[in-house]
Amino acid sequence: MDYRFLGASGLKISEITYGNWLTHGSQVESDTATACVRAALESGISTFDTADAYANGAAEEVLGAALTGERRESLEIFTKVYWPIGPAGPNDTGLSRKHIMEGINGSLRRLQMDYVDLYQAHRYDHHTPLEETIQAFADVVRSGKALYIGVSEWNAEQLRAGQALAKQAGFSIVSNQPQYSALWRVIEVEVIPASKELGISQIVWSPMAQGVLSGKYQPGQPAPEGSRATDEKGGKNFISRLMEEPVLTAVQRLRPIADELGLKMSQLAIAWVLQNDNISAALVGASRPEQITENVAAGGVRIPAEQMAEIDAALGAVVVRDPALTESPATRVA
Secondary structure, eight states: OOEEEOTTSSOEEESEEEEOTTSBTTTBOHHHHHHHHHHHHHTTOOEEEOOTTGGGGHHHHHHHHHTTTSOGGGOEEEEEEOSOOTTOOTTSSSSOHHHHHHHHHHHHHHHTOSOEEEEEESSOOSSSOHHHHHHHHHHHHHTTSEEEEEESSOOHHHHHHHHHHHHHHTOOEEEEOOBOOSSBOTTTTTHHHHHHHHTOEEEEBOTTTTTGGGTOSOTTSOOOTTSGGGOTTTHHHHHGGGOSHHHHHHHHTTHHHHHHHTOOHHHHHHHHHHTSTTEEEEEEOOSSHHHHHHHHTTTTOOOOHHHHHHHHHHHGGGOBOOGGGOSOOTTOOO
16 A cells, blocks of 8 residues: 655545445445445555544544554545535525534544544535635644644635635635546646645545446446445436446446456556546445445556557547536535
8 A cells, every 4th residue: 555645734544535425324234335435444444534424423423433453553544525415404504614623523523533633614605604624623733622623625715815824714624525427527627736735635535436447337228236326215316417328338438457467447546546647546335345345455556658548539428527516416415
């Protein structure tokens, strides 16, 4: 396992980071989730990402229980705040001081931990003054309940404004967590240049494009039984836009490239995002422990420039690049 610095901070994280969106407390049973966490630890993963909204708090609980007994100082634990959990009252959403303070306390209770390494704004809050949000995060850091602050799906303008206020408040935003894959590249035009300027790096989610880049979905054929595309609990909705025939056809053109490099297509997808020097980590989830072992093999892989060009040519027009799509749809929780 290789480790990378998180933004301009001194914190190192595993470049393959375990994320438990759509799995813990939802798609897989707790014993399987625990087995996946154990496999991640055995593979050298030290960084784990979750959020209070995942499975309405259950994902944090499962992760905390699975890590019981581990040396806390050897782990980097990330969680997020923004979306509602519980009854979804009027103050249970957003980045108000009230919601942030109650959010960190709830997350620590569910995780069974005294602090998290990274506390992230799960989205940008257009209804709360940014000054209020940043001051609340500053107080969370001063209290010792979080060591670093990050954000998720913020655009370049929001990153610049947030970082300026953070510096005034005595801390820095060190990371952004956007969607990024060979199929979804909307952060390349504006977010990544701004992030480099500001000392912010990316922790990217869905590097395999919801599993589509694994190549298991064949054009003109039904989705494999038990796959995310058949999951009625939510996975099917998230993957639907990627299941179009032109996308699936283009993805199959990556197979000979992966074969030439001695990689599985899933490994090629993860290795591809890690070629970008502003990416600190690729988030991977798992419904089976063996998936972790397979994904970790993408760490440290360098794809030659020739094959990177071949990937661009293979995917062609199905790649989404519009920077205006930086923020995911409001209904998405990632």
